[in-house]
Amino acid sequence: MLKTDILVVGTGIAGLFFAIKTAMKRKDLSITIMTKDFAEVSNTQFAQGGIAAVLNTLEDSFEQHIDDTIRAGGGCSDKEVVRMVVEQAPERLYELIGLGVHFDTVNKGYDLALEGGHSHKRILHHGDTTGEEVERALLATVMSLSNITILEKHTVIDLVVENKTCVGAFYFTPDNRIHYTRFRTLVLSTGGCGQLFKHTTNPAIATADGIAIAYRAGAEIADMQYIQFHPTALYEPGKNPSFLLTEALRGYGAHIVNHEGKRFLFQTDSRGELATRDIVSGAIGEEFRKSGKNCVFLDCRHLDKETFAVHFPAILAYCKSIKLDPFTDLLPITPVAHYQCGGIVVNKNAQSSVNGLYAIGECARTGLHGKNRLASNSLLEAVVYAHQAAQAVCNSIDGTCLCTNGYINKYGIIPGKLHENQISILKKKLQETLQKFYLEGLPESHVTEIIAELKKQAFALYNSLTVSLKLIEILNMLTVAGIIVKQAKNGLSEPYLSENYCN
Numbered sequence: 001m002l003k004t005d006i007l008v009v010g011t012g013i014a015g016l017f018f019a020i021k022t023a024m025k026r027k028d029l030s031i032t033i034m035t036k037d038f039a040e041v042s043n044t045q046f047a048q049g050g051i052a053a054v055l056n057t058l059e060d061s062f063e064q065h066i067d068d069t070i071r072a073g074g075g076c077s078d079k080e081v082v083r084m085v086v087e088q089a090p091e092r093l094y095e096l097i098g099l100g101v102h103f104d105t106v107n108k109g110y111d112l113a114l115e116g117g118h119s120h121k122r123i124l125h126h127g128d129t130t131g132e133e134v135e136r137a138l139l140a141t142v143m144s145l146s147n148i149t150i151l152e153k154h155t156v157i158d159l160v161v162e163n164k165t166c167v168g169a170f171y172f173t174p175d176n177r178i179h180y181t182r183f184r185t186l187v188l189s190t191g192g193c194g195q196l197f198k199h200t201t202n203p204a205i206a207t208a209d210g211i212a213i214a215y216r217a218g219a220e221i222a223d224m225q226y227i228q229f230h231p232t233a234l235y236e237p238g239k240n241p242s243f244l245l246t247e248a249l250r251g252y253g254a255h256i257v258n259h260e261g262k263r264f265l266f267q268t269d270s271r272g273e274l275a276t277r278d279i280v281s282g283a284i285g286e287e288f289r290k291s292g293k294n295c296v297f298l299d300c301r302h303l304d305k306e307t308f309a310v311h312f313p314a315i316l317a318y319c320k321s322i323k324l325d326p327f328t329d330l331l332p333i334t335p336v337a338h339y340q341c342g343g344i345v346v347n348k349n350a351q352s353s354v355n356g357l358y359a360i361g362e363c364a365r366t367g368l369h370g371k372n373r374l375a376s377n378s379l380l381e382a383v384v385y386a387h388q389a390a391q392a393v394c395n396s397i398d399g400t401c402l403c404t405n406g407y408i409n410k411y412g413i414i415p416g417k418l419h420e421n422q423i424s425i426l427k428k429k430l431q432e433t434l435q436k437f438y439l440e441g442l443p444e445s446h447v448t449e450i451i452a453e454l455k456k457q458a459f460a461l462y463n464s465l466t467v468s469l470k471l472i473e474i475l476n477m478l479t480v481a482g483i484i485v486k487q488a489k490n491g492l493s494e495p496y497l498s499e500n501y502c503n
């Protein structure tokens with residue numbers, strides 16, 4: 001049986017930063033990181049925009065970043081949490097830089113970008129591939145630390161809670177076996193749930209595993225109904241995940257226009273293209289309803305070619321690969337599911353309602369985002385809460401023990417046939433249902449019935465088949481879909497878009 005002091009699940013920015021900080025402070029502790037894919041496959045890897053931080057206090061201030069965050073979140077953020085995150089931002093950013101993350105510079109300072117909902121330029125970025133750069137530098141550091149072990153293609157299935165404390169986990173390995181591990185502390189950093197929707201910017205791994213695992217272990221989950229739709233995903237019907245056209249493009253001066261080539265966002269908000277994502281997505285949905293069309297357009301044709309190529313090289317290359325030229329063509333766009341604002345409820349130390357179980361990054365509900373996250377606050381929240389968790393774990397772990405008794409392998413190895421096709425059918429149905437729930441107003445009672453039926457079918461597969469990663473994922477997705485629909489009774493995230501949305 002694998003024994004480790006700390007088990008981290010997930011290799012995005014939050015999990016890696018936590019592991020690094022803890023491993024450097026406490027060389028006596030063993031840290032194991034499990035990830036269900038290869039280490040570099042994470043939501044972080046896909047982040048284009050950057051990380052928000054107030055570095056220039058002459059023109060900008062913490063108070064303005066705080067106000068922008070609370071306003072974007074519809075006034076539902078926890079004000080103390082917002083202050084903590086915003087005030088820690090510079091320190092955490094300099095730590096990332098110290099670990100080898102390169103952010104773009106200009107005139108001996110950082111090249112701060114503007115994004116929707118921000119009253120000032122305050123986004124540190126690395127071209128349009130910030131996530132990739134952060135992931136590269138953090139993984140390189142993790143590899144250099146001898147007390148961290150990364151186990152790729154290892155999927156945590158369920159947790160063991162004894163005396164109200166999380167002490168162990170079952171996990172699935174590439175040889176189709178289920179094993180058991182004991183630890184003193186568990187940190188979930190498993191990302192979001194974008195793949196519950198038919199159209200999303202999130203990679204295939206974003207199947208809400210952490211939420212489902214924590215829920216089954218008895219942890220409190222909240223605000224799952226607040227799903228953020230990013231307004232500017234490239235419209236390519238049938239593509240999953242959708243390719244993102246970063247918010248920074250609008251900060252850089254790109255316009256959103258309708259089929260008549262007219263800008264329409266100022267009719268909804270005086271900030272126009274620089275309003276927050278909920279407002280821009282809502283206005284695009286309204287435009288769909290009026291025009292009967294499936295997309296609107298991002299217009300970059302007036303922007304300077306040379307500087308565009310320097311700031312957005314990955315977007316330029318992708319557009320060219322599908323024969324779109326941002327300097328001569330309008331880029332078709334549509335809103336798609338992008339970010340889960342809710343999740344596992346944690347306090348300011350990232351501690352969940354179950355002892356020994358911490359959650360950081362997108363899977364955690366810290367209270368920062370309210371109903372709608374401010375652009376480029378997600379990687380920031382991840383590093384601040386990774387830091388908080390590292391401090392709390394280092395201070396408390398000596399009071400815990402690594403017990404190794406009392407374990408029952410409730411899974412064993414289940415013989416049977418793999419039916420990936422059947423699982424894909426269930427997944428597609430689920431994705432279509434949630435898409436219609438959010439965007440076409442499919443009634444909650446109908447959605448609940450469909451989810452119950454899909455669950456029945458998934459459990460029938462579970463009882464008759466070999467356990468597979470796909471089966472674990474669909475069971476997690478169905479669990480979390482049920483939570484979303486239940487919590488949506490408290491009010492869905494705006495907007496409801498039209499049935500014309502991205503057919």
Ligand code: SIN
Binds near residue numbers: 375
């Ligand atoms: C983007 O670059 O538009 C996405 C970054 C974020 O989600 O904040």
